[in-house]
Amino acid sequence: MTQQMPQQQTPPTKRKKRIRVPRVENGIETMVEIEVDDEGGPSWGPNGAHKLLNHRLTRVDGPAKVTGAALYTYDRRAPGMLYGRILRSPYAHARVVRIDTSEAQRIPGVRAIVSLTDPEVSGSTRERIVRFVGDPIAAVAAITPEIAEDAIRAIKVEYDVLPHVVRAEDALAEDAPKIFPEGNFAEKERRGDPNAVEAELAKCDVVIEAEYRTPIHHHACLETHGHMVDYRGGESAIIYASTQGTFTIPDDAAKELGLPSSAVTAIVEHMGGGFGSKFGIGIEGKLACQLAKRAKAPVKLMLTRKDEFLMAGNGPGSWQKFKAGVNRDGTLVALRATQYQLGGLGDGSLAGQPYIYRAQHVYRERIAVYTNEDASRAMRAPGHPQASFAIESLMDELAYKLGMDPVEFRKKNLRDPVYHRQLDRGAREIGWERRPKQPGTGRGMGCAVGTWGGGGAPQCKVTVQIARDGAVTVAVGTQDIGTGTRTFTRAIVAEELGLEMKDVTEKIGDSRLGAANASGGSTTAASLAPAVKDAAYNARMQMAQTVAPLLGAKPEELQFADGKVIGGGKSLTWRQACAALPPAGITAQGEWKANLAASGVHGVCFAEVEVDMETGHVRPIKMVHVQDVGLPLNRLAIESQLIGGMIQSLSMALLEGRVMDSRLGAQLNPTFNDYKIAGTFEMPEMIPIIDDEDTREAVIGVGEPAHIPGGSAIANAVFNACGVRVRELPITPDKILRGLAELRERRAS
Amino acid sequence: MTKKRDGQTERPESATDPSRRRFLKGMGLAGAGAAIIDLLDPELAPAREGSSEADRQLISDTVEVSLFVNGQRRTARVEPRTTLLTALREYLDPPITGPKLVCDMGACGACTVLLDDKPVYACLVLAVDAVGKRITTVEGLGTPEKMNAVQQAFVEKDALMCGFCTPGFVTAISALLRRNPHPTLDEVREACQGNFCRCGTYPRVFEAALAAAQMKDRE
Numbered sequence: 031m032t033q034q035m036p037q038q039q040t041p042p043t044k045r046k047k048r049i050r051v052p053r054v055e056n057g058i059e060t061m062v063e064i065e066v067d068d069e070g071g072p073s074w075g076p077n078g079a080h081k082l083l084n085h086r087l088t089r090v091d092g093p094a095k096v097t098g099a100a101l102y103t104y105d106r107r108a109p110g111m112l113y114g115r116i117l118r119s120p121y122a123h124a125r126v127v128r129i130d131t132s133e134a135q136r137i138p139g140v141r142a143i144v145s146l147t148d149p150e151v152s153g154s155t156r157e158r159i160v161r162f163v164g165d166p167i168a169a170v171a172a173i174t175p176e177i178a179e180d181a182i183r184a185i186k187v188e189y190d191v192l193p194h195v196v197r198a199e200d201a202l203a204e205d206a207p208k209i210f211p212e213g214n215f216a217e218k219e220r221r222g223d224p225n226a227v228e229a230e231l232a233k234c235d236v237v238i239e240a241e242y243r244t245p246i247h248h249h250a251c252l253e254t255h256g257h258m259v260d261y262r263g264g265e266s267a268i269i270y271a272s273t274q275g276t277f278t279i280p281d282d283a284a285k286e287l288g289l290p291s292s293a294v295t296a297i298v299e300h301m302g303g304g305f306g307s308k309f310g311i312g313i314e315g316k317l318a319c320q321l322a323k324r325a326k327a328p329v330k331l332m333l334t335r336k337d338e339f340l341m342a343g344n345g346p347g348s349w350q351k352f353k354a355g356v357n358r359d360g361t362l363v364a365l366r367a368t369q370y371q372l373g374g375l376g377d378g379s380l381a382g383q384p385y386i387y388r389a390q391h392v393y394r395e396r397i398a399v400y401t402n403e404d405a406s407r408a409m410r411a412p413g414h415p416q417a418s419f420a421i422e423s424l425m426d427e428l429a430y431k432l433g434m435d436p437v438e439f440r441k442k443n444l445r446d447p448v449y450h451r452q453l454d455r456g457a458r459e460i461g462w463e464r465r466p467k468q469p470g471t472g473r474g475m476g477c478a479v480g481t482w483g484g485g486g487a488p489q490c491k492v493t494v495q496i497a498r499d500g501a502v503t504v505a506v507g508t509q510d511i512g513t514g515t516r517t518f519t520r521a522i523v524a525e526e527l528g529l530e531m532k533d534v535t536e537k538i539g540d541s542r543l544g545a546a547n548a549s550g551g552s553t554t555a556a557s558l559a560p561a562v563k564d565a566a567y568n569a570r571m572q573m574a575q576t577v578a579p580l581l582g583a584k585p586e587e588l589q590f591a592d593g594k595v596i597g598g599g600k601s602l603t604w605r606q607a608c609a610a611l612p613p614a615g616i617t618a619q620g621e622w623k624a625n626l627a628a629s630g631v632h633g634v635c636f637a638e639v640e641v642d643m644e645t646g647h648v649r650p651i652k653m654v655h656v657q658d659v660g661l662p663l664n665r666l667a668i669e670s671q672l673i674g675g676m677i678q679s680l681s682m683a684l685l686e687g688r689v690m691d692s693r694l695g696a697q698l699n700p701t702f703n704d705y706k707i708a709g710t711f712e713m714p715e716m717i718p719i720i721d722d723e724d725t726r727e728a729v730i731g732v733g734e735p736a737h738i739p740g741g742s743a744i745a746n747a748v749f750n751a752c753g754v755r756v757r758e759l760p761i762t763p764d765k766i767l768r769g770l771a772e773l774r775e776r777r778a779s
Numbered sequence: 780m781t782k783k784r785d786g787q788t789e790r791p792e793s794a795t796d797p798s799r800r801r802f803l804k805g806m807g808l809a810g811a812g813a814a815i816i817d818l819l820d821p822e823l824a825p826a827r828e829g830s831s832e833a834d835r836q837l838i839s840d841t842v843e844v845s846l847f848v849n850g851q852r853r854t855a856r857v858e859p860r861t862t863l864l865t866a867l868r869e870y871l872d873p874p875i876t877g878p879k880l881v882c883d884m885g886a887c888g889a890c891t892v893l894l895d896d897k898p899v900y901a902c903l904v905l906a907v908d909a910v911g912k913r914i915t916t917v918e919g920l921g922t923p924e925k926m927n928a929v930q931q932a933f934v935e936k937d938a939l940m941c942g943f944c945t946p947g948f949v950t951a952i953s954a955l956l957r958r959n960p961h962p963t964l965d966e967v968r969e970a971c972q973g974n975f976c977r978c979g980t981y982p983r984v985f986e987a988a989l990a991a992a993q994m995k996d997r998e
Binding site: 088113332673702716 | 860875883887917922946
């Protein structure tokens, strides 16, 4: 993803300040410190004083989406367009000996075939080793989707099958088949002194040893990854892409097509979900470009649902082992943590333990373990939900062992007062006092806490134009991945100019427009909104210069409100004021301003569930998520995000997980029938709460934090309900029944 | 496995039987023996045994179908195995792309269309079997300028995010309100239990459905 360093063009006399901003590389967020101007210019003003922002704005693209008029990449057609399909490996580990495409080529309607042993495909190798079931081998383009499917089946591949490994425990064994020449694991972090921590643990009043696991998850974007490459062999190309980053497409596509980057345009008008998995053109995009180049015809290559499960990246799993010690008063004293990140061929990700909590003595090691599965990608708050499930389960176990209220125990080990107030608020909303003090009643409550960055960075270039006829347009190449980017972009401009939503048009999702960051790390709003505000502010300042003399007022005295420009005791309607503009109207640019964004959010989730003690079935009853967000750009959309985050974490807690067969090395559930995601009957009552006690007058991203604590809260509620601590997600009925049986046995003996 | 709606299980008619469709889809290249392996798991078939060369033959006939979509007579030349969904999206010109291809196996509801006013998964219906029936897609329920009550309520309640599942939900709920103008919350849940949303809009979909029922009353 393209991330530019801030351009320092201001005179050195300006005051500077250093701020921490998130940088996303390969979807993994890290915080870096940069220097920015500390200047005047636009400011948001008090959160309570907005006309449009911090209100409930319906989505501007809503009518198009609910009527089927919205065009997604998958919906694109072009004259003469071909359909691309990918051939994937049926083996988890093999050397491709020979690819015979002759039969496929003879099928009428097949127009191009490309294999990943062809040197023209960037990153291809003459000798191809496939490393997971689903690893792409070749692709075809044909005149119909059906013929493309036939052609894929007609390609004959000879494999030299190699030994594979798909379970972390097996991968760590000494005699395990080597996935990479360097081995099957890599140390990512080692911090603290294990001996000192052991010594402290020996002194603690209560010590617990436990391990927690989460399986590999799937982003399960409803629109699969893919592109429509509109290229007929000329000097330019348009790539329609289902991506989280408009500007992550042109360079990669240009390389495949043999064109200069400037000749390639990426279009992202609407996209059907990414959740961290859609950055860059990917292997499917490379293949689509190669097919279009060979066939000299547009190619639409969207992954099939099975492709999507097998080769479009995964949300990594985890295996975390703890030894933790607390004192009687509830202070977490010492923690020893071994954290395995299970990202298939990728590194996975895990927040370092004890995550948000404080412990005086910590030793932790984080180790990436590799298996013959596709490489992990960022997934909605990478590494946080997994870290949260483990530490929040452990904290709960410690609280119960100490006989402390889990909320009080958490507060004892959280320094930040924001968490304290949010825990109190959440407890009040769910009715925490109704919680059974002794587990086993069949109904229970749990809670958990999370954090995220969500800051912005100087990457967006926004243009606001005001025409003489009063038309207002805001343009920037950013993408709306379903979060409501279009809507807040329009709202910021409308509010700044004293107009209504309908008076402004936005243009986004096009790489010919001003630069914008990719939507990763919840950085879109905090990067884009300040630049939009700046552009709108500059447009207003320019307009004030022109209009002020007409009103006999000074430019800085003018007010833009209710569709009027007011000053000097007089007013002009917006149209009258615009008519006074020069023929070309006004064009103003805007860039990111540090004072308009902030970073660092807090969230807590409370859940109430019912557990059927006969069947082990868990029914979520209620979830409450309290989240600070700085300035809420659009309350309606933010609440939707909070609800969405709760649902995804509920789904993770109770239903989701990739299931691998270790003998075949294959995924057993690569379909929506077998990989379960939450549906209408799993939905509890959901209460999203924007924490308005956060008075920061600055924008912070909120897409990811809502996905962090919910699953942990559900897991803890399950324990409170039935007395079974399920330490491996998902919490399925079989695990609860096994736990209940163990409880009965323990009581009997 | 047609969708269970409104409490009554609709037994699969042959037209919408997924096994039949899959069988036909799998028949493109393979003879009966290979097709059975494909039904078990086409991906792993080569891992189990080499499919016999002699079994393979190509069925490549196409057939002209006339589909009655959103009040208009539309024609396309499709293969017998072409699904209604693919015919709408990839064969009609101009295409009808409101119904989305997501799971391709009747699990997610994103392709829901009305066939003679009954919601069906268009990915489980062959185009040739939709001939002679009234097909209504989300485009036929309203336009951005003139939305139906369900569509209006979806926008007002923010019952959509990325929007890829939305046409399916809108269609399923519009059908529900036609046959049951005053549904309970549980009836709404049931009407769209066969629809998946990944962004997480379900609670607002419920709100929108109930609001749309009231809106229709006022009309």
